Each structure stands twice: as C-alpha cells, then as structure tokens.
Amino acid sequence: MxxxxxxxxxxxxTLVILFIVGLLPFLYVxxxxxxxxxxxxxxxxxxxxxxxxxxxxxxxxxxxxxxxxTFQFTFIVxxxxxxxxxxxxxxxxxPFRGRSFFRTIYVLPLVVAPIAVGAxxxxxxxxxxxxxxxxxxxxxxxxxxxxxxxxxxWLTLIVMDIWHWTPFVTLTLLAGLTALPKEPLExxxxxxxxRWQVFRYxxxxxxxxxxxxxxxxxxxxxxxxxDEAFMxxxxxxxxxxxxxxxxxxxxxxPKTDYGYGSAMSLLVLYFxxxxxxxxxxxxxxxxxxxx
Amino acid sequence: MxxxxxxxxxxxxxxxxxxIGLTVFTVLPIYWMxxxxxxxxxxxxxxxxxxxKSFYIENYxxxxxxxxxxxxxxxxxxxxxxxxxxxxxxxxxxxxxxSRWRLKGSDNIFFWTITNRMAPAAAFLLPLFLLYTRxxxxxxxxxxDTKIGLxxxxxxxxxxxAIWLLQGIIDGIPKxxxxxxxxxxxxxxxVLWRIIVPLAAPGLAITFILSWIFAWNEYLxxxxxxxxxxxxxxxxxxxxxxxxxxxxxxxxxVAIVTILPALIFLVFIQRYIVTxxxxxxxxx
Numbered sequence: 001m002x003x004x005x006x007x008x009x010x011x012x013x014t015l016v017i018l019f020i021v022g023l024l025p026f027l028y029v030x031x032x033x034x035x036x037x038x039x040x041x042x043x044x045x046x047x048x049x050x051x052x053x054x055x056x057x058x059x060x061x062x063x064x065x066x067x068x069x070t071f072q073f074t075f076i077v078x079x080x081x082x083x084x085x086x087x088x089x090x091x092x093x094x095p096f097r098g099r100s101f102f103r104t105i106y107v108l109p110l111v112v113a114p115i116a117v118g119a120x121x122x123x124x125x126x127x128x129x130x131x132x133x134x135x136x137x138x139x140x141x142x143x144x145x146x147x148x149x150x151x152x153x154w155l156t157l158i159v160m161d162i163w164h165w166t167p168f169v170t171l172t173l174l175a176g177l178t179a180l181p182k183e184p185l186e187x188x189x190x191x192x193x194x195r196w197q198v199f200r201y202x203x204x205x206x207x208x209x210x211x212x213x214x215x216x217x218x219x220x221x222x223x224x225x226x227d228e229a230f231m232x233x234x235x236x237x238x239x240x241x242x243x244x245x246x247x248x249x250x251x252x253x254p255k256t257d258y259g260y261g262s263a264m265s266l267l268v269l270y271f272x273x274x275x276x277x278x279x280x281x282x283x284x285x286x287x288x289x290x291x
Numbered sequence: 292m293x294x295x296x297x298x299x300x301x302x303x304x305x306x307x308x309x310x311i312g313l314t315v316f317t318v319l320p321i322y323w324m325x326x327x328x329x330x331x332x333x334x335x336x337x338x339x340x341x342x343x344k345s346f347y348i349e350n351y352x353x354x355x356x357x358x359x360x361x362x363x364x365x366x367x368x369x370x371x372x373x374x375x376x377x378x379x380x381x382x383x384x385x386x387x388x389x390s391r392w393r394l395k396g397s398d399n400i401f402f403w404t405i406t407n408r409m410a411p412a413a414a415f416l417l418p419l420f421l422l423y424t425r426x427x428x429x430x431x432x433x434x435x436d437t438k439i440g441l442x443x444x445x446x447x448x449x450x451x452x453a454i455w456l457l458q459g460i461i462d463g464i465p466k467x468x469x470x471x472x473x474x475x476x477x478x479x480x481x482v483l484w485r486i487i488v489p490l491a492a493p494g495l496a497i498t499f500i501l502s503w504i505f506a507w508n509e510y511l512x513x514x515x516x517x518x519x520x521x522x523x524x525x526x527x528x529x530x531x532x533x534x535x536x537x538x539x540x541x542x543x544x545v546a547i548v549t550i551l552p553a554l555i556f557l558v559f560i561q562r563y564i565v566t567x568x569x570x571x572x573x574x575x
Contacts, residue, residue, distance in 0.1 A: 004392055004393075004394060004395075006388075006392070006479060007388040007391070007392030007394050008388070008394065010384040010385065010387060010388035011384070011385050011388045011389070011394070011400070013381050013384065013385075014381045014382070014384070014385040014404070014450060014454070015400070017381070017443065017446045017450065018403075018404060018407055018446065018447070018450060018451075020443065021419070021443055021444050021446055021447045022407040022410070022447050024418075024422065025415050025418035025419050025422060026410075026415075026418070028418045028421065028422060028426070029414070029417065029418040032418070032421065088313070091306055091309065091310070096303070096306060098307075098310070102310045102313070102314060103561070104557075104558075104561045105314050105317055105318060106313060106314070106317055107557060107561055108317055108318070108321065108554070108557070109317060109321075111504055111508075111550075111553035111554065111556070111557050112321070112508075112550050112553065113507070113508035113509075113510065113525055113528075113549050113550070113553070114508060114510065115508075115510040115525045115528055115529055115549075116508075116525075116528060116546045116549050116550055119324070119528060119542060119543070119546045120320045120321060120323070120324050120546065121320060123320075123323060123324055123327050123539065123543060124320055124323055126539075128336060129327075129335045129336050129337075129339055129539075130339065131323065131339040134338070134339050135339075163316070163317070163320065167317075220408075220409050223411055224411045224412055224413065226412065226413060226510075226511050227510045227511060230510075230529070231529065231532070234532075244411075244413060245411060245412065245413030245416075245511070246413075248413045248414075248416060248417065249413065249416065249511070249515070252416075252417055253420075253515070258417065258421060261417045262417060262418065264417075265413070265414040265415070265416070265417050265418060266414070268411055268413055268414045269410060269411065269414035272409070272410070272411050272414070273409075276409060
C-alpha cells in the first residue's frame with residue numbers, strides 16, 4: 001500500500017536543495033582550492049597549483065591569529081553563558097508572580113537580527129554620545145575607547161554576546177529542568193540531602209543530555225560570529241577582533257584571490273568540524289562518567 | 292521560629308531584584324537605540340539621557356520614503372516569506388517521509404541534513420559566490436543578485452532547523468491514525484492534508500515563524516550574494532556605516548524597523564519557544 005518510492009519522492013526536493021546549496025559548494029571549494037585563480041592577475045583563468053594555497057595558509061599569521069581569536073572568543077562566551085544560563089534557569093523553574101512577564105522580556109534579544117545587535121551595542125559604546133563611555137568618564141574618570149583599546153573591544157563583544165545568547169541557554173535548560181522527574185529530587189531532600197548535594201549529584205547528571213545539546217549548539221554558533229563583530233568593531237582596533245569569518249570576507253572579496261580563499265574556507269570548515277567532533281567526544285565522555 | 296519565613300522573604304526579594312535588574316539590562320540597549328532614533332544629529336551630542344523630550348520623525352521618514360529602502364524592505368519581506376513557506380512545506384514532506392517509511396539509510400539522511408546547519412557561513416561564502424556568479428548561469432542570467440538565489444541559500448540553515456523541529460512533532464502523531472484512514476480508502480495526500488497538517492499545525496506555525504525570523508535577520512549571505520536588485524533590509528542597515536561618517540539617528544530608526552516584525556511574532560510564539568528550543572533533547 002505504501003511504496004518506498006513515495007517516501008523517496010517526498011524527500012527528493014529537500015535533498016536536491018541541500019545538495020545544491022550545501023554539498024555542492026563544499027565539493028567546489030575542494031576543487032578550486034588546488035588552483036591559482038585570481039581575476040586581477042595576469043593569468044585570468046585557473047591554473048593548477050597543487051597544495052601551494054595550503055602551504056601559503058600555514059604561514060599566514062593573520063589567518064592563524066583570526067582562527068585562534070575565534071576559538072578563544074567561543075570558549076569564553078560559551079562557558080560564561082552556560083554558568084549564567086543554568087543559574088537563571090534555576091531561578092525560573094519554580095513559579096513566582098511575574099515569571100512569564102520576565103521570561104518574555106528576557107527572550108527579546110534572541111529575535112533581534114545579529115547585525116542589529118551589533119548596531120545596538122555600537123550605539124551604547126560609541127565615543128561622543130554613547131552612554132557607556134560618557135558615564136565611565138564622568139563618574140569614574142575612566143577613558144573607555146572601543147576604537148583604540150583591544151581590551152575594551154573584546155569586553156564589549158563578550159558582554160554583547162552574553163546579552164544576545166544567554167537567554168537561549170537559559171530557556172533550553174529551563175525546558176530540561178521542567179521535564180525532570182520530581183520524585184527523586186524530593187526523595188533525596190526527605191532523606192536529608194542538602195540543596196547543593198541534590199543539585200550536584202542529581203540535577204546536573206540528569207540534565208547532562210540537555211547541557212550537552214545546548215553547549216554543542218552554542219559552540220557551533222559562536223564559531224560562526226561575523227555580523228555582530230562586523231557592525232560593532234569592524235574587526236578593529238587593528239586586527240584585534242577580526243574573527244575568521246570576517247577575515248575571509250575582508251581578504252578574499254576585495255582581492256578576488258579565489259584559489260587562496262577556497263583553501264581558507266576549506267580549512268575553516270575542517271577546523272570547525274574537528275573542533276565540534278572533539279567537543280562532542282569530550283562531552284559524551286563526561287556524560288558517561290557521571291552515570 | 293521567625294528566621295525561616297524571614298529567609299524566605301529575603302530570597303523572594305533577592306529574586307525580584309535579580310529579575311528586574313536583568314529586565315533592565317535586556318531592554319536598555321534596545322531602548323537606547325529607540326532614543327537615538329528619536330534625536331536629530333545635533334541633539335545626539337547632548338548628555339546621553341534616557342528621556343525622550345521631542346521626537347525627530349525625519350530619522351524614520353527619510354529612509355522609509357527613499358525608493359532604495361522601500362525596495363530593500365520589499366525584498367526582505369518576499370525573501371523571508373517565500374523561504375519560510377518553502378522550508379515549512381519541504382520539511383513537512385521530508386519529516387513525514389522519514390517518520391512513516393523505513394527508507395534505506397534514513398537515519399544517515401537525517402543526520403546529514405543537520406550537518407548542513409553546523410557549517411560556518413564563512414566557509415560557504417566564497418564557494419556560493421563563485422557558484423552563483425560563474426557556474427549557475429545561462430547566458431547573462433545568473434543566480435547572483437536574485438531573490439530566488441537568496442531564498443535557496445537560506446535553505447542551508449533553515450531546512451535542517453525545520454526538520455529538526457518538526458521531526459519530534461510528526462513522530463508524536465500516532466501512526467494508527469493514518470493507518471485507519473488508509474483502511475477507509477484515503478489517499479496519501481488526503482492523509483497528509485486532513486490528518487497530519489491539522490494535528491501538526493502549531494508546530495508548523497512555529498517552524499514557519501522561526502524560519503521567517505532567521506531569513507529576515509540574515510546578513511552575511513545577503514551582503515555577498517546581492518549587489519543592487521535583491522539587497523535586503525539588513526544589508527541596508529549595514530550600508531549606513533560608511534567611510535564618510537554615519538547618520539546614527541537614521542541607522543537606529545532602520546534598526547528599529549528591522550526588529551519590529553520579529554518582535555510582533557515573539558508575542559505570538561513566546562509560549563511555544565521553550566518547547567521549540569529543546570530540539571528533542573528532553574523527550575527521551
């Protein structure tokens with residue numbers, strides 16, 4: 001009655017589209033990465049270059065720095081957001097008057113376009129009329145200069161990312177906490193365990209699958225940061241906040257160095273996959289040990 | 292005896308202080324943007340007070356009446372709506388197929404669709420740009436700078452997300468329901484439209500809305516894969532930051548316009564957003 005052919009027919013459009021915009025670019029970049037191809041050079045077509053593009057990449061300090069910077073940023077924001085998000089989810093799990101009001105407001109940053117998030121925070125810290133430098137100057141005599149201090153640019157980016165994404169972590173963990181069975185927790189309290197012990201030995205292990213999921217999703221997404229940094233600092237001051245996505249955008253497109261850019265793109269993809277894979281293994285190991 | 296209730300009250304006060312503080316921290320940046328959008332260039336350089344004394348409406352009317360911005364806005368609406376529709380329909384078909392048929396390798400297919408979302412956009416910028424400008428072309432027409440091009444590209448991240456979201460929902464509809472309908476002689480399309488779609492309607496609505504917001508908010512692909520005709524509102528927002536100086540008031544006003552539709556949607560979906568965010572992790 002229900003032939004497999006029908007099932008395949010329903011899947012086909014999805015597979016075709018994902019092939020065209022997902023898999024094909026990957027195969028294409030793999031191919032172009034072995035060629036010299038620069039529209040502005042004397043030879044306009046593609047010439048075979050072997051692994052030259054990759055050899056060049058390994059010694060490209062700007063590229064390697066941008067990669068390191070991206071990972072550093074990711075580790076910082078994801079750990080802060082996980083801890084903060086868990087604490088906030090804990091306060092939201094028991095009902096109190098006004099809870100749904102707070103929750104709705106708190107979700108707000110999630111729906112704001114990343115480029116608008118960057119714009120918003122730029123307006124807060126811009127020298128001249130931004131309230132942050134204005135009040136820091138006025139009350140603490142502290143010069144906050146996002147355009148000249150790498151530390152200030154980093155701090156703003158981190159606070160911005162926390163503002164933007166902690167709600168996501170909180171809500172996901174809240175959904176997990178709400179779904180936890182209540183009996184073991186209550187039983188442990190009756191048996192004389194204190195709240196910390198219940199949290200440490202029951203809540204956290206039971207929450208592990210949700211924690212792993214949220215860390216994984218946030219990790220993947222944080223590595224992709226471009227829009228916010230583009231709008232907020234434009235990679236500056238100097239190259240101090242130029243994340244790898246912005247780096248590719250900034251170096252490849254004006255120079256039309258397509259072969260080299262392809263090698264860069266592929267390496268970024270490779271590093272992301274390896275990092276996600278390592279994180280996944282590490283997290284599932286932790287999950288297993290807890291059990 | 293009085294310490295326990297007092298401690299409870301203190302805890303409660305602490306909780307409210309915390310959440311009121313967080314509310315202020317959450318709203319303040321967006322509110323400040325609104326304040327900036329209400330001030331003229333001159334007023335902006337006064338002390339940054341949070342009060343709005345007069346409203347400089349030109350920040351809104353100037354961009355909104357310019358043909359370029361009207362085009363950006365229309366493009367954004369067309370692209371986001373078409374993409375969300377396409378994604379929801381395709382994801383419904385795909386998850387229904389994955390849920391009801393034992394297809395060879397369907398678990399692998401499911402996982403492969405998800406991996407498309409993991410890929411960093413930066414790694415796909417250049418290959419997609421090259422494919423769009425040089426490979427997918429017939430004569431002079433290419434996918435570059437077309438709305439269709441953007442609608443297709445947004446499937447990379449929206450389609451896996453939609454499949455992820457819908458899978459649990461479709462699996463949750465008892466198979467006995469469609470079996471019974473088949474017994475009564477219903478065709479597959481009748482089952483899909485008369486049983487699956489109505490039962491999955493809330494899930495489909497969330498999928499549509501979230502896909503719409505993601506497509507509306509996207510910047511990087513829109514900036515790379517369009518030049519004049521298919522530019523969207525987010526690229527318009529970025530265009531305000533120029534070498535010759537930025538019109539901050541207008542930029543803030545456009546940013547507010549960008550946020551508005553997502554905000555309206557948020558009111559409708561905030562009740563479901565928590566369930567949507569679990570990605571099936573808590574179901575097991």
